[in-house]
Amino acid sequence: MSFFEGHNFFGESTAHLARLINNINTGIWEYNTTTKKAKWSDGFYAILGYQPGEIECSYHNFFENILYYHDKQTFLKATHYAGTGPVPIAQIRLLTKKHGYQWFESSALKHDDDDGQFIYGVLNNINKYKLAEFTAAKTDFLSAETGRMARIGGWEIDVASMSLNLSREIYNIYELYGDIKLTLDEARSFFEPAYRPMLTKAIEDAIKYCKPYDLEVLFKTAKNNIIWVRVKGIPIIDDFGKCITIRGVFQDIDVIKRNGISMQSSINLLDDQNKRLQNFAYIVSHNLRSHAGNLKFMVNLFEETKAENDKEEIFSHIKTISESLSATMGHLDEIVKIQSEISKERKSVSFETIFNNVIATLRANIKASNAQINANFSEVPEISYIPAYLESIFQNLLTNAIKYKHPDREPVINCYTKTDEKHIYLVFEDNGMGIDMKRFGDQLFGMYRTFHQNKDAKGIGLFITRNQVEALGGNIAVDSTVNIGTKFTVRLV
Amino acid sequence: MSVERQNVTACIIDDDDIFIYGFKKFIEIRGVFAEILHFSNGQEAIDYLKNPFYADNLPDIIFVDINMPVMDGWEFTRKFEEIKSRMGKKICVYAISSSVDINDINRAKNNPVIEDYILKPISETYIADIINSCQISPGFSNMN
The missing domain is CATH 1.10.287 (Helix Hairpins)
Structure with missing residues (x-):
């Protein structure tokens, strides 16, 4: 005889059902709320570790001695469920004979009958799954915490659909909170434009040639913070060696990278x-x-x-x-x-004042060469600098401009300051003989390096100027064309 | 048998007037009968060597300073290598400098045009040896 004949148990004998109830590895119980009588199946005893009849079969015994006190509310709520729809399932802890409290799943059903009001219920041991769940939750928590502390998250690209899956921590690094899911293109658009082609190529190569990648790139978060991130991707292949998934990590390495850069x-x-x-x-x-x-x-x-x-x-x-x-x-x-002198205090000095001092000392030279000097320090009139250095810089660059004037014309020298928010620049432009940057550019600031057949040339001025400028953290750039002139741009600070 | 004295012509390229003066004087005093050409930078020397007007009066030895304005010793050796085959005679080139910079010394050693790197102050006997060794005429041994 089959259980499924007629798709229900109506045709079964009572003895058959009783055998069924007692032999399955599940606890089945019945409680008559009118008479307060309880019935437990053999399986009920068995899952708690007892022989049938070994403990008192009563609601009181169950509720007071077996059910963990903390889970009483949960049990009652599920058992006396009054709503419609599927019967709720409660997860409760019951005291077993030999293994202490274990996790069980309980479901119950009310049923009114001529003999009174009954509640039927089923108990299953779910301890193993529950513990596994706790372990998994603990692992998840630990890995989420690790990710949060290391500012590192995981991601996956499904190659067939080119869909992207990012871990919570990646969204945190993106500074995107709430229920957002980024597409691959959207995720890529957060990278700084200069690095996007590199990233696109890395993904293409991973798919096409199964080539892994590990990049350090600049990234702009949703809150416009620009940070260094590391993106590492590894192609996952199918049995045929074709890349089906790219899996990787994404890490905020800003602090490390910036330390590294400043160290470098x-x-x-x-x-x-x-x-x-x-x-x-x-x-x-x-x-x-x-x-x-x-x-x-x-x-x-x-x-x-x-x-x-x-x-x-x-x-x-x-x-x-x-x-x-x-x-x-x-x-x-x-x-x-x-x-x-580098340790000497910087003072606020006026470019105009220093310029006038230098002009006064060079008066004879300027007059002899008939030089026209145009100065304009309106963009940046003052600077905090070592006055003696600034004077020496002016003196050397002006002297040079006059000394290396073009033989066919009178010198015109433009001298001005400018700024780009971050730095202050002092610029000297002349219409002198110029210098062949290809031949001499790398030696221009060398000591005793001279390039023109000029008896006054000592090769010391620019060497000192560069040393003074660099000693205070600046630099000098030169642009020059033979027979046209020379432009020195001094980044002072 | 009459022996025609064949003088060695040396050429010195240096922007240091005192060194050139001393060099000439030294050759004169030591009686090394060499004619001395002098140029104050590489460009002047190259112009001279290229000029066909001077083709009969080319030097046998060139002493070239490294650090000079307009055209330094390194650029001179490059330019010289280009025109060397047109000279019609073997010309030995020696670098002569005060630089103890190991980069300069190695650069000179690896330069096939440069026979040797002579550090200033020069050893007078070494210079005399170089000039004498270039004097290959039969009358050489009779000279003093």
């Missing part, structure tokens, strides 16, 4: 300073050596020469060398001074 710039700065110091040492050695060498040379000649007029000439050279040595020592002093 410190390293570059130190590197530059080191190179300059070494260069300086070579230059000092070069200059002292050439003077010393000449001196020795001349002294030897002086001893070997017999002719009186030759001796005179040699001695005049020795005098020149002695003067050159003093001049070189003076240059060295100036360079050493740059480093010692």
Whole structure:
């Protein structure tokens, strides 16, 4: 005989049903609310770990001794459910014989009968699933917390539909809160424009060639904060080796990246300073050596020469060398001074005042060359700077502009300040002979580097200017065309 | 048998007037009978070497300074390499400088045009040796 004959149990004998009820691994109970009598199936005892009849079968025993006190409300609510629709299921803890409290699922149904009002119920042990659920919830919590602390989230792209799935933490990094789901294009639009093609290509390559990627890119959040993020993607392939999913992580690495960048710039700065110091040492050695060498040379000649007029000439050279040595020592002093003056206090200085001072000292040169000097410091009239440096910068750049004037025309020099919010610039433009940047650009600020056949050229001015500017954290850019002129743009701060 | 004295012509390219003066004087005093050409930068020297008017008076040895205005020693060696084959004689080039910068020294060593890098102050005997070794005429050994 089949259970399913007629699709219900109406045709079954009572004995058959009783066997069924007692043998299945589920607790079945019945409670007559009128007589207060309870009936428990064998399975009821069994799931609690008892032999049938081993404990008192009563509602009181169940409610007071077996049901965990904390779950009484839950049980009552589900059992005396008065509404329509499906019977609610309660999850409750019951005391078992050997394993303490375990999780059960309880459902009940009211039924009115001629013999009174009955409640029928079913109990199932769900302890295993419940514990697994707790473990999973704990793991979820832990991973969400880890993600939150590390500012890292996971994502997936389904290649067939090109649909995107982002974890909660990614939305947090996007600074998108609430019920939002981004498409792939939308998610991509948060990346800074310069990095979008790189990202698109990485996704394409992952799909086409199963190539993983790991990028550090700039990203603008929904609240317009620009941050560095790391996007790492790994293609997941099907049995045929075709990429079906790209799975990856997305991390806010702003703090790390910015530290790294500032560290790198410190390293570059130190590197530059080191190179300059070494260069300086070579230059000092070069200059002292050439003077010393000449001196020795001349002294030897002086001893070997017999002719009186030759001796005179040699001695005049020795005098020149002695003067050159003093001049070189003076240059060295100036360079050493740059480093010692750096600790001096910056003062608010007026460009106009410094300019006028320098013009006054250079008056003779300016007059002799008939130079026309146009100055305009209205955009930035003042700056906090070391006055002596600013004066020296003006002096060197003006002297240069006059010294290297074009032979065919009178010098016109434009000198002005400008700013771009972040920095203050001092600009010198001349119409002089210009310099071949391709040939000499990299040596322009070198010490004792001279480029024109000019007897006054010492190759010290620009070297000092650059050192002063850089000592205060600025830089100098040069643009020059032979026979047209030169433009120095000094970023002061 | 009469021996025609064949002088070595040396060429010095340096912007340091005192060094050039001393160099010439030294050659004169030591009696190394060499003719001296001098130029104060690489450009002047290249102009001279290229000029067919001076084709009969080319130097045998060139001493070139590294650090000079207008055209420095490095650019000179590049320009010289381009015209070397047209010179019709072998010309040895020596770099001569006060620079102890290892970059300069290595650069000179790796430059096939430069025979040697001579550090200033110059060793007088070494210069004399170089000039003498270039004097290959049969009468050389009789010279003092």
